[in-house]
Amino acid sequence: MTMTTGDIGPSRDRELEVLIDVGKALSSTLDLKEILQLVMHRLGMLFPVSHRAILILDIDADDLCYEVVSGIRADALFHNRVKKGRSVPGWIAMHGEVVFVEDVYKDSRFDKEYSLVILEGDRSVLGVPLKYKNHLVGVIELANPDPAPFLSITARETLSAVASLVAAAIDGARSYSRLQHMVIVDELTGLYNASYLLDFIGNEIERALRYKTPLSLIFIDLDFFKKVNDSHGHLVGSRMITEVGLLLKANIRKSDIAARYGGDEFVLVLPNTGKDGAKVLAGNLRRVVAEHDFLVAEGCFIKVTASFGISSFPEDGDSKLTVLQNADKAMYMAKQGGRNMVCCI
Template identity: 40%
Template sequence: MNKNVRVYLHGLNRQEEDALLGFMQGSRFDPLVCRNQGPQPEPGSILIVGKSSWDTDRIKDLKKGNPATQVILAVFEDDLETIFQQKITQIDDYLILPIHAKRLIFALGKAEDRKAQFEDLIRTTSERDQTTRELSYFIKVGKALTSTLDTGSILDIIMEKTNELVKAEAGSVLLLDEEKNELYFELAEGEKKHDIKRFRLKVGEGIAGWVALHGEPIIVEDVATDKRFCHKIDDSLDFKTRSILCVPLRSKGKILGVLEVINKIDGKPFDRKDLDLVLTLVDQASIAIENSLLYKKATELAITDGLTQLYNFRYLHQSLDIEISRANRYHTQVSLIFLDLDYFKRVNDRFGHLVGSQLLVEIGTILKNHLRPMDVICRYGGDEFIAVLPETGPEAAFGTSERLRKTMEEYTFYSDTGEAFHLTASFGIASYPNHVKDKNELIQLADQSMYRVKEGTRNAVFMIGRQKNSLSMEIPEG
């Protein structure tokens, strides 16, 4: 049994109050007399009340506040029949006046037992209801996660739902850059969400880096006591991190990154309950992440050239449809560069097809390094390449082509034995709407322009109304 159980006395006369106070003296029950201007009974307490001050509505409020509230009505035996006839509710027990000590202590003990049973029931019901709510919540989360195959959208859902489960000041998803072995901020929430994206963490650096390295979830209740915590972001952004919850994001056992939340809004540190909720969410999301990555890979295979990793002709047509539509909408231009390698067959004949394949990969790298991120580069087939230049007119496209021509002319390739050689390309240009009326005409005219060079000097750029020629750097015979 608990010690110092509070018992409120209300609506009794002085003689009855004194008797009750005397009987409870030295027991575990701590009586407190309630006056009109003094302390009042609290929900969840034990209350002995006199018949003269019985207030059904008041008692209902106490019971509503906490159903474990125990109400004992003190009455004379002659009044019981009247009470039963009036059907007075909300009463848990009776004390017959005049009160006897043993009867009082027995009644209070029973009230204490009932109160404990009610509290256990309330707690069990609350836990069951909480479990039901969590189950319902995660069912809804599952539906949201399976409604998309876009990895970015899935990460958005994970971040959003984490913030709903664990009320925190800030949160972020950091993904792994395998090439640099660093974590970068893919998503961020909180006051500094825009500023934080410029930072990167080495794998193993800070709490997030530690989780990425070890693949284990972690709660840091106070970062001031944890040597793993990295202060550079806090110092740069004038932010104070107190507590961190961080879990790994996996796909088929491989670490993709980490999810972290910082500083609970209520000021308390994160606890095991918070971690369990976030882990449940992340475990559920891992399947969606795997599916999205598989879909992304399948999509990339459908639109990507397997050798050079450039886009293929399928994506070229999709891209041109988009860019021509945008050019019509915003009254801009789109240009197309069509290039074909000069004497590529000689490379295969002289050095073998493996060297030829490696050369095509290097050509793709040159194009990516010397064109804009917004430009769409495709391997059209064999040794032919096409670049789509959005918001670019004929003259700008010509200048770009000429720079590419010179770069390739000066570039040194090497065979598998280390022998150096050079290679050039023929370039044709067409622009929409300057030269053509639609996508098919654009490709056709650029192709024809390229063949004008091919049939002439090679190693040059040709565009309608303008021509540029230079000597071809052929591979010597033998």
């Protein structure tokens, strides 16, 4: 590692100015994507080099992902993954140290062929770990054909100071995201909860009014679910509700949402879908549920059916509550008609 002092790079005054600017910018949002974009913009002002990137640690996969990239290889590298120990950011992630390399192709620590693919002609690299409370959250990687922008100690100190601010902001954004997730998601199924459902229906009704598009709801209730609890116990019943939720989510469009309304009741919201389209989907889902063997991994092979009720906006109600109530009424019509069927209000 070359340690050269010189006047190339940001001055102390410039460092302080940038740190204040970065701090103000990061305090303005809790959205992770916005944070990364803001940092990338500030890094461009401070280090006008040919390659800038922020990689975020994926804890589950134990590797790094290029989340924001600036330079001619941005499209190729975006969401590309780097294993710990491989290339400069991978080495930084493994060792938790700042790295400055004047010529990455001559440094035995790094895979030359892999560096050629990632960096191409950018031989000089400066990288710093993003750490919060001694835990790695990511890496900032800068690269350039010549080492001039990275030679001063001030440059490295400035980037390290920026990295500390960024790491804290990333941790805060993740904590906020987890809190939001807990507020809107049903813990048992991973589907949206009833509170979020009502807000979503209200927003979609406003959208339907604005753009004059259809909107439909499907209310679903499992048939004789009490027998499952009585025969197999409540733990098996809870696992079955989870599996039903996964099955419903796997068989709807990305634009639709599935929510657990309560107990063994589920609601699907179908934007840009009229009653005829909702009937088709409900019919398909009725067959999928009836033909599915539940809790096979537990050795249970439980069969269950469900009753489906459909309502549409605006013909079946002019508010989120009336549309939802009418879907519920239609579901009870299916119950009264013999269960395992689809009814419309």
